[in-house]
Amino acid sequence: MGDTGVTTTDAAAPWLIVGLGNPGPEYAMNRHNVGFMVADLLAERIGGKFKRAGKAQAQVIEGRIGPPGPANRRVILAKPMSYMNLSGGPVTALRDFYKVPTANIVAIHDELDIDYGVLRLKLGGGDNGHNGLKSMTKAMGPDYHRVRFGIGRPPGRMQVADFVLKDFASAERKELNYFVDRASDAVECLVIEGLERAQGTYNS
Numbered sequence: 001m002g003d004t005g006v007t008t009t010d011a012a013a014p015w016l017i018v019g020l021g022n023p024g025p026e027y028a029m030n031r032h033n034v035g036f037m038v039a040d041l042l043a044e045r046i047g048g049k050f051k052r053a054g055k056a057q058a059q060v061i062e063g064r065i066g067p068p069g070p071a072n073r074r075v076i077l078a079k080p081m082s083y084m085n086l087s088g089g090p091v092t093a094l095r096d097f098y099k100v101p102t103a104n105i106v107a108i109h110d111e112l113d114i115d116y117g118v119l120r121l122k123l124g125g126g127d128n129g130h131n132g133l134k135s136m137t138k139a140m141g142p143d144y145h146r147v148r149f150g151i152g153r154p155p156g157r158m159q160v161a162d163f164v165l166k167d168f169a170s171a172e173r174k175e176l177n178y179f180v181d182r183a184s185d186a187v188e189c190l191v192i193e194g195l196e197r198a199q200g201t202y203n204s
Contacts, residue, residue, distance in 0.1 A: 114150030
């Protein structure tokens with residue numbers, strides 16, 4: 001699988017937080033790009049601007065999350081620029097460059113099988129047909145964290161591919177900022193306080 005072999009969470013090791021999506025303005029408000037939306041809000045909180053990451057096909061920000069002291073974490077916030085179904089290459093390149101344990105990687109992504117706005121956090125598992133996760137797991141194995149942002153199932157007979165590549169509906173957009181804010185809080189809680197605490201607070 002090309003894994004580093006390091007899967008345990010190391011308090012001193014950096015975290016790689018990956019928002020999954022597709023590059024380009026035509027995709028910006030798609031349901032499939034909610035990972036990018038959360039990453040953009042986290043970037044605002046860190047106070048940095050995304051920049052191209054050397055040879056890795058991604059935009060990154062380096063910064064810190066958490067209060068001063070032992071709970072403070074070094075993070076690399078990333079948005080792959082490869083298109084969703086090729087996310088594994090850029091993420092693996094960043095993992096290797098920054099020497100991030102696989103268990104310190106967080107993928108933020110849309111999830112069809114969860115109601116709109118509901119969050120589920122977990123470590124490892126399958127890809128549930130999500131092409132971004134499929135690419136990441138193929139590149140480095142499944143043992144990374146996921147912050148799953150519910151988008152619900154497509155209505156009627158609409159194809160899944162059409163549904164995820166459409167913008168959020170007007171009724172959904174009224175609450176989108178709130179849900180993106182809550183997902184950003186969940187990522188911060190996961191990194192600072194650990195998966196169990198984050199699940200207890202944000203899994204609903």
